[in-house]
Amino acid sequence: MNAEFWIERWNQHQIGFHQKEINSYLTSMWSQTNLPIDSGILVPLCGKSLDMLWLADQKYRVVGIELSEVAASEFCAENSFLTTPQSIEGGYLWKFNSAISFICKDFFKVTAADTGKINGVYDRAALVALPPEMRKTYASHVTSLLEKGGKIFLVTFEYSQDKMKGPPFSVTKDEVSQLYGHDFIIDEITKVELKDQSRLAALPENEKILERVYILEKK
Numbered sequence: 585m586n587a588e589f590w591i592e593r594w595n596q597h598q599i600g601f602h603q604k605e606i607n608s609y610l611t612s613m614w615s616q617t618n619l620p621i622d623s624g625i626l627v628p629l630c631g632k633s634l635d636m637l638w639l640a641d642q643k644y645r646v647v648g649i650e651l652s653e654v655a656a657s658e659f660c661a662e663n664s665f666l667t668t669p670q671s672i673e674g675g676y677l678w679k680f681n682s683a684i685s686f687i688c689k690d691f692f693k694v695t696a697a698d699t700g701k702i703n704g705v706y707d708r709a710a711l712v713a714l715p716p717e718m719r720k721t722y723a724s725h726v727t728s729l730l731e732k733g734g735k736i737f738l739v740t741f742e743y744s745q746d747k748m749k750g751p752p753f754s755v756t757k758d759e760v761s762q763l764y765g766h767d768f769i770i771d772e773i774t775k776v777e778l779k780d781q782s783r784l785a786a787l788p789e790n791e792k793i794l795e796r797v798y799i800l801e802k803k
């Protein structure tokens with residue numbers, strides 16, 4: 585899944601991953617991260633997710649990272665953020681009050697200078713959007729941007745990968761452990777068998793899909 589794949593998806597408006605509601609795991613379980621207000625929360629591969637608004641409402645400093653300028657402009661327009669972007673190295677930055685920084689740039693090129701201090705990461709549909717060969721680099725980069733003691737709130741899917749081509753990809757509990765186990769304490773906070781198959785419509789009917797939510801704490 586290279587940049588062109590995602591740019592094209594946004595240009596064609598094939599964005600079935602976008603949720604019109606705030607994510608229910610976020611609203612019901614985020615408090616378990618115990619991250620204090622004013623913490624910097626990174627939302628990698630953020631699309632135009634409304635979850636950023638919820639995090640900002642909780643008084644966090646939110647930093648969303650997204651490749652597509654279409655996503656950025658829709659996020660602004662749909663939330664009545666009337667502001668012009670400034671150029672940064674390799675992309676653009678929109679600042680909405682002091683609460684949300686929306687950075688339109690390749691996540692793999694984002695630096696700590698771009699994000700500021702990051703104490704938490706919200707990963708919904710980001711790790712699972714990436715093919716296996718990109719996930720190690722992604723996890724290392726997320727780890728490098730996060731302070732010691734910082735937390736990752738991670739939502740994954742698990743299903744038979746041979747029955748459907750991602751994205752979203754299946755990321756097993758073992759893989760989460762391989763990617764993050766060295767640097768993080770991993771706590772699985774819930775596991776839900778999905779009844780609604782709409783986001784994985786290409787799967788044969790009645791295939792088992794598990795959604796797992798983890799909180800990882802950086803050692």
Ligand SMILES: C[S@@+](CC[C@H](N)C(=O)[O-])C[C@H]1O[C@@H](n2cnc3c(N)ncnc32)[C@H](O)[C@@H]1O
Nearest residue numbers: 590601629630631633650651690691708709713
């Ligand atoms: C499956 S979508 C999920 C979006 C968002 N997390 C959500 O919950 O709606 C993945 C997003 O990652 C973006 N993306 C993919 N590769 C990226 C990269 N290297 N840097 C920044 N954004 C990227 C895509 O444009 C797309 O909007």
